[in-house]
Amino acid sequence: MSKLAHMFLLLFAMAGITYLIRMLPLVFFRKKIKSRYIRSLLFYIPYAVLSAMTFPFILYSTGNFSAAIVGTAVALIAAAFRLSLIIVAVLSCAAVFVAVLIL
Amino acid sequence: MEQSPLKFKHGIKDGLPIGLGYLSVAFAFGVQASILGLPALFSTLISMTNLTSAGQLAGITIIAALGSVAEIMLVQLVINSRYFLMGVSLSQKADATFTTGKRFIAAAFITDEIFAVAISKRQAINFKYFIGLAVLPYIGWTIGTVLGAFSGDILPANLQAALGIALYAMFIAIIFPPAVKALNICFTVFSAALLSCACYYIPFIRNNLSEGFAIIICALVSAAVAAAIFPVKEKDNE
Structure with missing residues (x-):
């Protein structure tokens, strides 16, 4: 299989499963989930996923470890002040940009 | 307004801020994908068929590494499992205009932000409103990806590096405030x-x-x- 064919296969697999996850409950599953444990699990998964995706990978996201630490710190501080997602991202990028120039 | 049925144009209005947000997030995604070496049109196709930030970021990492179909499906299943719960909630919020056929269409547009706005409405959600709500976010997500993916190659290296942290910083902005509380x-x-x-x-x-x-x-x-x-x-x- 060529590289491009492999990539398209992965794309369709990704899009297909993502659509199924959204479609199945909306079309077929029209009542509430009864199990409290399952509801709790589904409630916590987004936080767990985003956290596991972010750490430690954020430290390697810029190609400069020290600058990434600065960017991470700025993101945490900005988030603590409850700034909007976009503002947090912009501040963090700006911090990395400046840190790369200085460090 | 709370009493009268929601119309398509109400959806458009509610969707505008989401669309603008998606434009910038998708831009960062497009840049990230181009750094990983994915063709710009391929990244755009990913955005048009997936409409999800965390899932797509994990996805392009696997695609760039030419991982297995089983891996990408399992990863998406876990990362996007929250949409299942949202689908269940939305299912109960949807009125009779959501026929089975239309549910197949609406399902493609369930995202964190679209869901949050739809579910916060006091009255039942009709199909026209929901589609109105989804239009601008979908367009913003697509155009943002195009812009990011095509400019990713021509951006200077230090700017590219700085943008590499954007999506992660956003994830921090999502999880950190509730974690503190x-x-x-x-x-x-x-x-x-x-x-x-x-x-x-x-x-x-x-x-x-x-x-x-x-x-x-x-x-x-x-x-x-x-x-x-x-x-x-x-x-x-x-």
């Missing part, structure tokens, strides 16, 4: 980060477990423990 979410976020770091820094695990699998295992374990220790109340779980 609530012990159960704090536990979830902290334990998942700790496990993920362990998988990354312990050579034996790192050499035997791909990044995608490591992330979903860490996430599932910490969410499963959190659910056992801190079962959610009815109202937490829309």
